[in-house]
Amino acid sequence: MPRGWLCFRAMFRSAFLRSAVATALLLAQAAGAQQVTLSQTPDRRTFADPSRQATYRSASKFPDWINYADCASNVLLHFQLAVTSIPTNGSLQVWAGTDDCSKLEARTGETTRTCWPVSGVLPSQQNVSVDVWSQHVVGYVSKTAAEKPKTFADLPTSSTPSLCTLSAQGATALKLWFMFTDGSNNVMGTPYQWSTSVDVVGPSAPTAVTASAGDGAVNLSWTVSDAVSDVAEYVVYCLQQSTTSDAGGTTDAATSSDAGALADAGTAAEDAGSPSEDAGTGATEDAGSASPDSGTSGTISACAAPWSPEPASPLTSEFLASIAKYECGRIGGTSRSSRVSGFAYGVPVAVAVAAVDQVDNAGGIRAGNCVAPVRTISFWDRYEEAGGDAGSCSYAPPVFSGNALTFSALVGLAAALRLRRKGR
Amino acid sequence: MRARLALLALCALPAAASAAIPGSDYQPHQSSQDFALELRLNFFKPEIDSAPGLKGTPYESTFGGDTHLGFGGEFDWQFLRNPHIGSIGLGVGVGRWSTTAKALNYVDLTATGDDTTLHLWQFAGLGVFRLEALASMGIPLVPFAKAGLGYTLWRSYGPDGTYTSRQPGGNRAIGGSYGFQWSAGLALLLDTFDPSSAKNLDEATGVNNTYLFVEYTDAALNAAMSGSALRVGGESLTGGLALEF
Incomplete structure (x- = not known):
């Protein structure tokens, strides 16, 4: 089997495949004059590689956009066109740009070029597949006219991750233009346009990530700098240190470290509120790095974690994939705090927070201080320990908010006034 | 102590208000x-913490000894009224009060990152008497008294955001307590300070009188529908705005 084909197939498999299916109707009007009409089929998002289905971004995360991970792995944008009549003197070209690429000056002007070629084929049959490298689309978005490639020969022929490094946050909308052109670069017929956006710069990591111990939990808070924008979510990562070489995140051994305190009190249930067993899964590589704490302070000097020291920004796809198993929570972009529960008492937890945008770009990750969850005592614990036996009402009281009270008061006032006026 | 201060304030208000009367032309x-x-x-x-048989002071140990701010409202129907004497009415009151503190480390009782909270939803059915004799004589003060039944729904959340007990067979931190409550207070009639505006307000909205008031309340909510009651009553000092219409 040819080596080139193997490389192509490997690349084809490694990238997740996005596809747009269009129907090209070429109607010959007269000799030498082709009219190209393209229509979009209802289901244009098909996947040639089923294994990519699971990792494809959800509909709320703009799957048709190109993010940093897409670009870094140079995913193929796969389009399949049905052509009813192939022009004899034309080639099918794909151009990318923020303006109308069907205009000649947008493609050829030395100083006015806003479009650049990303793919091209000479169709020999009516079903035409066109693949576009995401790096070819991303790499020239922010380039000047002189820096943009003029022909297909100017495009790199191998994966070039450096093309994915842009500076501006946010999305840049652009279109891919599918069009037949003649020998003079004039467009034949009506081009087909496919809209996408390039967003490869994630928001900066939050600052001042502070962790405090909770009841089998870690409370996190953080701040953000003013320059950070387009944060869609904060992703929290947790790694509870292991006390044995095969802890694997289970909590049986760890909870015993706090047993003494419970025994002294002699009142609380030994296992009350004990964390679930999913805490710190995947912690085996850090086994033995910290010893269990008695839970007296909740603060530990250091924890071992894949994000310590913090990696440089932007975070690579490989790094994000490697820490995905430590993800322990996601919270909206306006939040500045989070509480993660389910940890063993007294066993240190390493935490970190990353900000991600609407297409899951993560600009950086910030590690917090290391804390050991503790057993806490609440008001109700104290009340019951003091011998109080109230409670256990099965009726859940309604929750009145301030707005509800105000609304009720206004309604009452309005009703009373109405009653008054009627009585006058 | 706070209650005594409140009573002193109530006693001092008449003198201050008398001095503030702008004239005798108020109608x-x-x-x-x-x-x-x-x-x-x-x-x-x-x-x-005043519940009999309770060892220690679980409330004060958790939330401290200070009072905390709550808010609410009351609506009265003045079914019997003589402008030269006063009014007798029936009222219903609702209120919301809560307090939050850091849960403590079980071992050394230091503050942790978790919160523990106590929420109260206060309801009352009251008989209300307002003495308007002073106001009818040009002194813009209306003493009042209230008495009736109070019922408070309460719930306490632990660090995990639930109200379950950690004690084997323990009760959930949720319930209701009821009992007798009474109040006494003094209202300052604001209409006297700007009679023309008060008249305009009456004509436009039907609001006859506007007051600022202070009120002392003592609620003995020591009973529960079943089992023991969490004593969520007590003394309180209330201030606010009252409208009669």
């Missing part, structure tokens, strides 16, 4: 008057 409201509405802010600390 009481002109339109009919049947209702009263109060918007209330109160400083309160439940007397949970």
